Amino acid sequence: MIAIARRNLSFLLSNPNSFLCNSNVHVSPSIHFFSTSRIKRILIPSPEICDVLVNKHQFSPDLASLASSRLSKFRDPQRVDSVLSFLKENSFTTAQLQKLVIYNPRVLGFTIEGIISRFKVFHDLGLSSEEIAKMISNSPAIMHSSMENRINPRLSILKGLMGSDDDVARLLNRCPWFVVTDLEKTLIPNVEIVKSCGIPMEHILHLVYAYPRGFLIKPDIMRKSVDKAIEIGVPHTSVVFIYAVGVFSYTSQGMWEVKLKTLRDLGFSDNDIFKMFRMQPHAFSASGNKLKNKVELLLATGKYSVSNIAASPSALGFSVEKRIEPRIQILKLLESRNLIKKWPCLAVVLRSSDAEFIEKFVRPYYDEIGEELITQSCMLRAVRDESIRTDA
Structure with a gap:
């Protein structure tokens, strides 16, 4: 194992990006662990920790070398083993563990007591071990955010907004980003923007759940989304307004123009398009290409026309x-x-x-x-x- 670690170290120092090309683990290019500046400061891998990761927890030698080299403070093989074993006992799969370690190997130096106290907060909301494992693997920053200064205050905000622990748990299952995002700069002002349009709170909460990421955008984008829905003529009092705002919250102006051009090229007038949007904004969640494929498939039957589709825009959803x-x-x-x-x-x-x-x-x-x-x-x-x- 020591010989393997040394060979891997030599190879990685001369080819720092090789892991990204060969690993089967899906990694976002933005993950800071593999940034060039950090790779340049790579430390010597620990053969003992590599042995634990590879032989006991099915990590690849490359990932084991990289992970152990980043553990400059807590280089304790027994702690590494106990952390991974504890997480496995709490429903984390090998793939989910690898995502955590890829995001930040320091998780291997955590204490079991610290992890238990972190998990308890989410268990108290009603989340199961499987749900917590999925939530954290989808948003690994949860493991590294301060409970006192970040996670607990954000959970308090969510409880105040959603009304119950069950509703907060349901929301976090949809989008765990709510506990790692500054809600006072996103969620709270965005809710106020939508509320200022006269939208009932129950409709706003429906939108928060239906389009959770839409409420984590910058408030100026939310304001533009609301203004766009108003410009197109979506009634404020209708639940459809909520969906329209949601669609615009993650549809850039460029993407919107592409969809408009696509539908115009297929024979729809602007009047048709805006009427369809007012009736079924959710159908416009699809990309321009997907909209085109759906329309062309329906027209190719020879049984349905542009006017038929315009009258039943739900077909595009x-x-x-x-x-x-x-x-x-x-x-x-x-x-x-x-x-x-x-x-x-x-x-x-x-x-x-x-x-x-x-x-x-x-x-x-x-x-x-x-x-x-x-x-x-x-x-x-x-x-x-x-x-x-x-x-x-």
Whole structure:
């Protein structure tokens, strides 16, 4: 193991970025652990810690060398082993542990008591061990933020806003960034901006949950999002206004212009586009390319026109793979067998639940085309199960 560590050290010193090219662990390029300036100050790896990481916890030799070299203060193999073993006992997977260590290897020098006290705060909210592990691996800064000065004050703000521990836990499951972001500079002023438009607090809380990251943006971006929704004519009192603000909060002006151009090129007028947005802003969450694919797929049927889509903009909010294409294939099959003479309106085709669609367009014709239909459509594998349950 010592020989391996020395070979890895020699290789890493001459090729500091090699790990980024060869590791199977997904790492954001922005993670500070691998910044060039820090790599230049790399210390000598600890063979004993490398041995623990590789042989007991399934780390790669490269990652083990890098991690142990960054532990300048706490170079205790027993502590490293106890920390990783404790985290595994608390539902952390090997991949999640690697993410933590990649973000900041100092976690390997933490005390078990300190980790327990940190976890207790989240357990007290009602989060399970699995949920805490997922939350921390998605936002590793939680492990390194001060409980007294950052995490606890932010949890207090969230409790005051959301109303209960359960609601805070539900929000953190959606977006753990709330405990590592300065809420007094983001969440609080953004809530006030939306509230100033006369939006009921219950609608605002719905938006916080539906678009959590949208409330962690700079307040000036939130103000522009609200102004944009007002400019397009989305009614303030409607829940749709909440969704419209949410869409604009993470859609830059450039991205918005791309979507407008895409729809215009497909034959939609500005009046069509803004009417669609007022009806179904969530559909505009998709990129310009995805919007284009959905519209082209519907137009290619020869059964639906631009005006049909404009009248049912919710169609653009559904997945091509999971809903639009499978249902179109089923209708084409029914038509080819002369089992239907006219295609139903777009809203009926796409807004129906799977159960409703099956009941209306599959079950009546199942004897004629059941096996062929199931073969052609992955979505309707459920048809066979549904038929079995009904027959039973």
